[in-house]
Amino acid sequence: MSKNLFYDLSYIDLDNYLKSIRQPSFRTKQIWQGVYINFWDKPEDFTNIPKELRTRLFEDFSFSSMKPTVQLNSSDLETTKTLFSLQDQTGIEAVLMKYDQRRTLCISTQVGCAMGCVFCATGQMGFTRHLSAGEIIEQVLFYAKLLNQTDEKVTNIVLMGMGEPFHNYEATMQAINTLNDHSGFDLGARRFTVSTVGLVPMIRRFADENVQVNLAISLHAANDTERSLLLPINKKYDIVQVIEACQYYINKTNRRITFEWALIAGKNDDEKTARELAGLLKGLLCHVNVIPLNPTGQDEYAPSTKNQTYVFKNILEEQGIPCTIRLRRGIDIQAGCGQLAVKHQSKK
Numbered sequence: 001m002s003k004n005l006f007y008d009l010s011y012i013d014l015d016n017y018l019k020s021i022r023q024p025s026f027r028t029k030q031i032w033q034g035v036y037i038n039f040w041d042k043p044e045d046f047t048n049i050p051k052e053l054r055t056r057l058f059e060d061f062s063f064s065s066m067k068p069t070v071q072l073n074s075s076d077l078e079t080t081k082t083l084f085s086l087q088d089q090t091g092i093e094a095v096l097m098k099y100d101q102r103r104t105l106c107i108s109t110q111v112g113c114a115m116g117c118v119f120c121a122t123g124q125m126g127f128t129r130h131l132s133a134g135e136i137i138e139q140v141l142f143y144a145k146l147l148n149q150t151d152e153k154v155t156n157i158v159l160m161g162m163g164e165p166f167h168n169y170e171a172t173m174q175a176i177n178t179l180n181d182h183s184g185f186d187l188g189a190r191r192f193t194v195s196t197v198g199l200v201p202m203i204r205r206f207a208d209e210n211v212q213v214n215l216a217i218s219l220h221a222a223n224d225t226e227r228s229l230l231l232p233i234n235k236k237y238d239i240v241q242v243i244e245a246c247q248y249y250i251n252k253t254n255r256r257i258t259f260e261w262a263l264i265a266g267k268n269d270d271e272k273t274a275r276e277l278a279g280l281l282k283g284l285l286c287h288v289n290v291i292p293l294n295p296t297g298q299d300e301y302a303p304s305t306k307n308q309t310y311v312f313k314n315i316l317e318e319q320g321i322p323c324t325i326r327l328r329r330g331i332d333i334q335a336g337c338g339q340l341a342v343k344h345q346s347k348k
Helices: 010-022 026-036 051-060 121-123 133-148 165-180 200-208 224-230 239-253 272-280 305-316 337-348
Strands: 065-072 078-085 091-099 103-108 110-112 127-130 156-159 192-197 214-219 257-263 286-292 322-326
Touching: 010 026, 026 305, 065 133, 078 133, 078 214, 091 133, 103 133, 127 165, 133 165, 156 165, 165 192, 165 200, 200 214, 214 239, 239 257, 239 272, 257 305, 272 286, 272 305, 286 305, 305 322
Parallel strands: 103 156, 156 192, 192 214, 214 257, 257 286, 286 322
Antiparallel strands: 065 078, 078 091, 091 103, 110 127
């Protein structure tokens, strides 16, 4: 019989568990900080609790649900991508990106993805299952422990890896809450960014949470005809519904939304599209992140040229829409969402 994963516990869950085995309440903080500050995951690490409790803790819980099977470093050593094998033999990816003083993790929320975005490697895998909150957290702890060896820390987390976070809403929010907990990992809410393709009910639910977590919308097209070709979910939640939900979010939170735009040569990178996008977003408290597409091996979808990327950006800014060109990272190690997992899946 498999054990429960420790990282699936909230602080209150851990406290209740310890009460149930007649342990004093101060043990909760000792264990929680051991895991989320010191990154302990072996019995011998927990020298601050009695041996009997250590034994019981590891009898009742697992502290490892995944193994790194492939780890690749980019040639500039700024990006590290890890493919993890889970207990059911499925695989997920996580990426560490270094930007000056920032150490940003891009983590997965699902095995595969049900959204079917045509230019995304994960979208073409199809959906296998949701990750638990603990499996989402464990990706972070893996890299936190790695960075700790050089006295570095995780500074930002983007939930933009494999999967649609809002399709796995409860586990995603539980993972964020655990990693935000001030008595443990204590990463500020504004250091998290959740990306969605536009699940309208979940955008509204997220707005009602009134948390300080950043929201990013994968838009990629400015009209329904083109967006439905790229993102099938648009047939269910069209652009008008998405923009209305975004305005609801802004009104509720007073927080700016980021719109993600993967620039695809000949598909969504021309001047007409840039002006159409500017018109769509006019008046919204927002920012556009444009990024040339990470190539996935599909001939139909190629990244825009550097020149066209700047033309697109300049048009948006001329129309009053703040825009940033996001650096592509780890192209030489297939750091785009799902690329490494698809490659290794095809070898099996």
